[in-house]
Amino acid sequence: MTTLSLASVLAENARRRPGRVALVEGETRLTFGELWQQSLAQAAALVKLGVRPGDRVALMAPNVAEFPRAYYAILAAGGVVVPVHLLLTGEEVAYVLRDSGAGLLLAHAANAAVAAGAAAEAGVPLVTMGPEVGEVPGALGRLEDFAAADGAVPLAHFVTRQAEDPAVVFYTSGTTGQPKGAVLSHLNLVMNATVNAFDANHVEADDVVLGSLPLFHTFGQTVSMNSTWRAGAALVLLPRFHAGQAIELMLREGVNTFHGVPTMYIALLEAAKGSDGPLPKLRLCISGGASLPVPVLEKFNAAFEANVFEGYGLSETSPTASVNQPDLGTRPGTVGHPVWGVDVEIARAEIEESIELLPVGELGEVVVRGHNVFQGYLGRPEATEQALVDGWFRTGDLGVKDADGFISIVDRKKDVVIRGGFNVYPREVEETLLRHPAVAEAAVIGLPDDTHGEEVCAVLVLDPSYSPAPSAQDVIDWSKEHLAKHKYPRRVEFTDAYPLGPSHKVLKRELRARYR
DSSP: OOBOOTTHHHHHHHHHOTTSEEEEETTEEEEHHHHHHHHHHHHHHHHHTTOOTTOEEEEEOOSSTHHHHHHHHHHHTTOEEEEOOTTOOHHHHHHHHHHHTOSEEEEEGGGHHHHHHHHHHHTOOEEEESSOOSOOTTEEEEHHHHHHSTTOOOOSSOOOOBTTSEEEEEEOOOSSSSOOEEEEEHHHHHHHHHHIIIIISOOOTTOEEEEOSOTTSHIIIIIIIIHHHHTTOEEEEOSSOOHHHHHHHHHHHTOOEEEEOHHHHHHHHHHHHTOOSOOOOOSEEEEOSSOOOHHHHHHHHHHHTOOEEEEEEOGGGSSEEEEOBGGGBOOTTSOOEEOTTEEEEEEOTTOOSSOOBOOTTOOEEEEEEETTSOOEETTOHHHHHHHEETTEEEEEEEEEEOTTSOEEEEEEGGGOEEETTEEEOHHHHHHHHTTSTTEEEEEEEEEEETTTEEEEEEEEEEOTTSSSOOOHHHHHHHHHHHSOTTTSOSEEEEOSOOOBOTTSOBOHHHHHHHHO
């Protein structure tokens, strides 16, 4: 029997470098030794509350010290972490609790009101964390109080698990139907943290990483938290992303590594434009979650004297599947090469019951296999069978692999606009529109059209410093000169901001509903 626990990521640092700073959040500074002992104390409290190996425990907290402390406490007790998105309604949280079979909900004081209602609706016990906020309806008490109670003794060591046992259940965003719980094993997540840290990104123990991606999301959790600590580096948490505050915090704490989604890079560029002061020097920047427009990458590299490495992954792939890697060469506009031990290929998209791999240069569905592929969807064997075919995970994304092995993501299968029988890939149109001097952000969607089936619509955020602001017709006329006849947008809308999901992705389904 091979045993392995994701808790080892923190436990090993406590053994090898106990006095080194692991976590900074506001005025809180914790070494690896301190954080691990606190997690072991909370793990003992969870065991007293009835958590047994394999039990699922829901965790609802922002990017504050309570999140990683409780996360590793659940793992140390042998439990399975079920992270809860903070933008969910009480009803949606209750659904996650019921669907996951969680036996306990740990919720930060800032989320106590929503958590209390959801826990009551789902019939799940609630324990709060963080500051005391008075009486929370139905709560058993604070986790910190249970851990510090008279006679409470921290666990001597974490509970052993098998390598393929579940460690975390990530709930998908539910763009089609109800959200599904993607089950990730200890092996999935330990391997992904390891290859991110040592093979793909070359994280160094002296690095200081800004943790501004939500830790309840797979990108923030694996890449920002677990990969950083796998290498023994320090994590500086920013509870809520604000570009100006992020720059100040990076300068104050000597941050040299940033992980973000495209909207964050765009916001940092805007903040940098309006700043007279110095900007942080960033040794390593990783972008993921959505396609990073090449013009944004180029401008960011110039402004911050940085190198942005774009990668690709999903909750079901732990998440990292491929990334631009210095050892293998980098190419803007691509998501690089597969990470160590993982295969990423292009398959015929229209054949769903089997995998037929395509030659170099042909467009098809991106498929992944390797140590990073999830165990399946919790309680949904049919959905699992549709996603895992012939040993490959079907991503639902369309892409191309070139002769040098670089992978390009063209679009989501469901986001492709079919105009008059021709496929239009929104990312290509967005990349072109971003080269217009007045356009700061671009999102392209397809809207129903009686004549062409679908029509191309561009929803734009303009650069406020550009004058005079172009009209919709101005943008359309400019687009005609830069895009093929079937690709340029016939409709242009302007907005101040996009609807964003918890991971800061643009919610195109909401844009389609708004402009339909």
